[in-house]
Amino acid sequence: MKLQLVYFARVREQLGLDAEELQCSAELSRVDQLIDYLVAERGERWQAVLKAPNLLVAVNQEMVSLSTSLADGDEVAFFPPVTGG
Numbered sequence: 185m186k187l188q189l190v191y192f193a194r195v196r197e198q199l200g201l202d203a204e205e206l207q208c209s210a211e212l213s214r215v216d217q218l219i220d221y222l223v224a225e226r227g228e229r230w231q232a233v234l235k236a237p238n239l240l241v242a243v244n245q246e247m248v249s250l251s252t253s254l255a256d257g258d259e260v261a262f263f264p265p266v267t268g269g
Contacts, residue, residue: 185210185256187218194264198233215241216250218260238265 190203212218223231233239240263243252254260 185212185254187254187257188259190259190261192261192263195233195239195262199230210256213253214250215243215248215252215254215260218254219250234262236264239263240265 185208187206187208188203189206191199191201196202208218208221212221219234223234241248241250241252242261242263243254243258245259245261
């Protein structure tokens with residue numbers, strides 16, 4: 185399965201990456217499994233960012249929960265919480 189991952193704002197700054205294409209096993213069928221995989225592969229910095237309780241995730245430009253299913257070709261975007269004024 186191929187996923188397009190996009191990192192925005194503070195998430196991008198903390199990880200030092202704005203986007204990537206990830207080829208992964210079809211066993212990574214939900215957002216939470218994808219996050220667990222990235223943390224296991226990439227370490228503490230990724231854990232601190234992607235396991236933050238206020239992390240926002242969108243799949244194909246729609247905000248989703250961590251239990252949302254993933255499909256080949258999906259775009260998964262990670263955002264810090266939005267603040268306004």
